[in-house]
Amino acid sequence: MTARILIIEDEALVAMELRFVLEDLGHRVVDTVADAKSARDVVRENDIDLALVDIHLSDGPTGVALGRELGQEMGVTVLFMTANPGMVRNGVAGTIGVLSKPTDERAVQTAVDYALRRRQGEPVMYAPPELQLFG
Template identity: 85%
Template sequence: MSPRILIVEDEALVAMELRFVLEDLGHEVVDICATARSALNAVRETEIDLALVDIHLSDGATGIELGRRLGQEMGVSVLFMTANPGMVRQGVAGTIGVLSKPTDERAVQTAVDYALRRRQGQPIDYAPPGLQLFG
């Protein structure tokens, strides 16, 4: 079964490109959500392995709290993808790290692979380039 990924991104072109990259890598993109509320609803309706979460969404800067809730309360692995990585410099409880936008396909691939391997409890001896890990 391929990993189930949720994209939380309010810029449609960014979200669609991310979807294509992830599907080309063999992952299942369960949904694309532009607000924290729609993302929470998506997670309640189906099992999600990993959420890629932007900080600034259609309903404001709600991504940080969304990431915390998904990670701590709902058991979803969370990577932030944002042009504002300084907003989460201190880390967010329950989340893995942040990938700065704009990014490229290779950075997305290595960050997603890292997060999924970590979720499965596999040994990891590297930090992917471009991914700032939280404590």
């Protein structure tokens, strides 16, 4: 399944590497943005299936509220990707879970596949071990 993915990450090298991984997997990366306002603008203008959201963005620690908004109000499936998974240990309404950084290509692939299968309503027995699920 090809998905339309938005990368919300303020570290350019991390965003670029994620983009390469996702495109190699056959997905379409609609954009990479570094702050919450840009993310909202992209989601309003495009049909986004999945957003990979860092917690600390160029406009501060805005990722948690952004993820909640994208998931609950804008219909986007949200996975957090952060070096600070403890900041979302209690879960965030409207989002699936968190993948700790640094991570590898296989972990990204399995987490994205899991999230997209859930979005499609497909049965998923187990989450990838690297993905900490919320509620």
